[in-house]
Amino acid sequence: MIIALVTMLIGIIKKSSRLKKTALTITIIPVLCWGLIAIWYLVTLPSFNKSEMKDFAGTYTPNTSFKASKRGINESKLILSEDGTYLFDGFEGIGLKKQGTWKTGGNDGLVEFYDKNGNLCEWATPYENNHKLSFECQGGQDFETIMFVKIKSE
Template sequence: MLESLLFILLILMSGLFIIIALIVMFIAFIKKSSALKKTALKIIVIPFLCWGLIAVWYLITLPSINKSEMENFAGTYTLNSSDSESLKSSKSRINQAKLILFDDGTYLFEGREKIGLKNQGTWKTGGNDGLFEFYDKNGNLSQWASPYDKDDNYSLSIECQNGQDSETILFVKSKFE
């Protein structure tokens, strides 16, 4: 949310300084003042700085953060033991689900189809509100996951729909990697 507010502030500030520079330039042409023209040109630098900050954030910083996050979360995930016990008690037969995230952006999933994940596909970080996005082989979005990182204990929370009920499934990263 802070990122969005800063983005809006930079856009509004650049727009304001463009308007100010145009007004100063208009006055400079009317008065034929070279000093005012130089002032207008100095003012117009501020919007370019704002746009430069936006470009640096979205073209350099954010992709670097997302790549680092993909490397940290890559690994083998299994169902949380308390979640798997509650799932085993349900009527549907369940195998021990396993989700393998590769740092190149692909994944393999072995488990029940009701979770919403396909057997293989791609994943990426940086989705809405920090969610991970999982895509099938055709590029269709199949599921979202909420990432958690507490003291290098990585986990993914996936919410799936079972009829009218909603169920949250927690995958925990294996520590043996």
């Protein structure tokens, strides 16, 4: 783009229509690239993430170890709605607030969870065609992985 602008400036100064046409020709390449990038980020990715949210929407319950079940995690329930909101009724050690928003398309394909104020509070790793979500849970001094399994689709 800079080359095109410099060429256009020289064409205007020298009053050369040939340089002006060359500058316009050079401009086509960056404009096409920026257009493709805009289409990717403004149309394609949101459409892809919206269809992924439909796949994730549903009710999840934990599939936990004996150690986690002693802390009452088995009674937890996570409900993900297609509109991007969630309700969580359960164990606070996971880091999820009782309600908030969620979205797909995070770093490395993670599902991101936000509190009411829009602050990132937790993320989960999806498994098995979006039917399981894995959370890292702090239990004392060590971390434990809690796997939530989809029991009902929305």
